[in-house]
Amino acid sequence: MPEVRFQGNPVLTVQHAGGWVALVGIPLSQPLGQTQAELRSTTGAPLALPFQVTGKDYVTQYLTVAPKHVDLSERDLSRVRAEQVRIREAFSVFSPELPNTFLFVSPVPGVRTSSFGSRRFFNNQPRNPHSGMDIAAPVGTPVRAPAPGLVVNTGDYFFNGKSVFLDHGRGLISMFCHLDTIDVAEGDQLQTGQLLGRVGATGRVTGPHLHWSVALNTALVDPALFLQEP
Ligand SMILES: [Zn+2]
Incomplete structure (x- = not known):
């Protein structure tokens, strides 16, 4: 190789x-x-x-969330910095196995938004662009593995809420955020369609939905690249 x-x-x-x-x-x-x-x-x-x-144009979104998720306290800021290290580590996993597939199944049946890359203003303050796909669904909706993967990290993060990271192989990593419950543990090997958690509204959200990020060589890319057109 x-x-x-x-x-x-x-x-x-x-x-x-x-x-x-x-x-x-x-x-x-x-x-x-x-x-x-x-x-x-x-x-x-x-x-x-x-x-x-080459360039691509993305839309701009204005969102309103709890003020504590925009103007962070000293304590929350240091929490976020520590969490960023853990998140970077999870996205940096590079296992030698080739992913089982590059054609993923949607982790939640629901309305997929195409907001990947959108520039974002939270409470009118500019923040990082949106780096994943949001799928609207009620609290408690099962979230299923879109492809086989190893659970390499779980946690309850300040912005991302309850989250699960799946290693699909060779630096292809999925992250599922804002979960209500986490139903797997680090070290679990999941097959396509296996339950990993349930949709929630934990972390920085405007309402219940699944946020799904996909990383390749630690860069966050559009999960839609791995889904068949609906
Ligand atoms: Zn999102």
Whole structure:
């Protein structure tokens, strides 16, 4: 298996048509223009794999949430900083197994919003763009594994609420947020369709829904890329 890195992180590579393809996740913060991944070789310097990043326009959303989730207290701020480390660690997991599939099943049947990438104002203050897919559903709706995966982290986070992280293999990681209950534990191996938790309204939300993020080489990408068109 060739070892490819992008911004220092290992990249998912898959055999295809007699060669290898690198599936590189591009973060929303990536500047437009030329950039490169690097192919590690056992002899000599890494080989550059250059490519162009082109732009995409995203909408702007204005949301109203509890003030404590926008103007953070000192205590909440230090909590968030510690949680960011744990979240980064969960997204940095890179297991050698190839994902079982790249065609995911929706984790919740419901109205999918296409708000990935939208610029967001919480209580009229600008915040990071939306880095996942929101699916509206009532509290208690089962959330199911969209593909086989290993539970690598669970927790109750300040912004994300009760969350589950699933490692699908080679840096392809799902995160499910704002859960009412978590029904799995770290180390559980889930098959497609297995219950992992229930929809809730924990963390920074305007109402009950599932927030689903998908990471490739630690970059959050649009989960819709892995779903069949409805
Ligand atoms: Zn969301």
